Amino acid sequence: MVDVNRFDEMRERLKARVKPTRYTHSLGVSQTAEQLARIYGVDESEAAVAGLLHDWDKALSKKEVREKAKRLCPEVPKEVRKNAVGVLHSFTAGASLRDEFPELSDAVLQAIYRHTCGDPDMTDLDMVIYVADMIEPGRDFEGVEDLRAAVGEVDLDELYYLTYQQSLLYLVRSGKTVFPGSLGTWNALVLRREASLAERVQDATASAEVAENTL
Numbered sequence: 001m002v003d004v005n006r007f008d009e010m011r012e013r014l015k016a017r018v019k020p021t022r023y024t025h026s027l028g029v030s031q032t033a034e035q036l037a038r039i040y041g042v043d044e045s046e047a048a049v050a051g052l053l054h055d056w057d058k059a060l061s062k063k064e065v066r067e068k069a070k071r072l073c074p075e076v077p078k079e080v081r082k083n084a085v086g087v088l089h090s091f092t093a094g095a096s097l098r099d100e101f102p103e104l105s106d107a108v109l110q111a112i113y114r115h116t117c118g119d120p121d122m123t124d125l126d127m128v129i130y131v132a133d134m135i136e137p138g139r140d141f142e143g144v145e146d147l148r149a150a151v152g153e154v155d156l157d158e159l160y161y162l163t164y165q166q167s168l169l170y171l172v173r174s175g176k177t178v179f180p181g182s183l184g185t186w187n188a189l190v191l192r193r194e195a196s197l198a199e200r201v202q203d204a205t206a207s208a209e210v211a212e213n214t215l
Ligand SMILES: Nc1ncnc2c1ncn2[C@@H]1O[C@H](COP(=O)(O)OP(=O)(O)O)[C@@H](O)[C@H]1O
Pocket: 055, 084, 086, 087, 115, 116, 117, 133, 167, 171, 176, 177, 178, 179, 182
């Protein structure tokens, strides 16, 4: 739980660090993450803080973020630093924000680390931040209204799946490079979703059979 005064201090430091449009986006993500957290039973305070700080390293130039990633994120391949510089800010912020705010939990840092590329095995907080980043009120892309309409109507795994799908569609449609790990993540999400649907069909069939036999 982050103290209200501390949250205000984080907000002021972010405001001084990033461009005004990025600051507005960050406030939108923080508020949307808090709402999603309430709906899906996730810690609201952690969601608000992770949402607020997720783009902390967007303030860095391409050169700076590449150097920071090289220094702090040895797990990120060289070709990602070279060809997908846009994703690096999430890794570097996740790896370094505790130096700025020592009270940040591992869960918050992980959600920040995963906010751009996701992961096959996301926690509920990770998914809340990933989705909030895509649907905060300032976002405007084809399909965003469908995602907003799905909030509370589908479970969090499904909402993350739908959001991830939109993100990949956007990258491919606009001819952008895709982070190599994203294909593996997508495949894992598809397979898990298929397994979960099959399980639900099986359960429904079993329940129908029980009902029929008791008539
Ligand atoms: N899986 C991915 N692979 C490669 N690039 C991505 C991926 N996901 C997002 N990006 C790109 O990385 C940049 C940062 O993404 P993100 O942090 O989600 O958005 P934003 O900067 O708009 O808040 C954007 O240019 C986005 O298109």
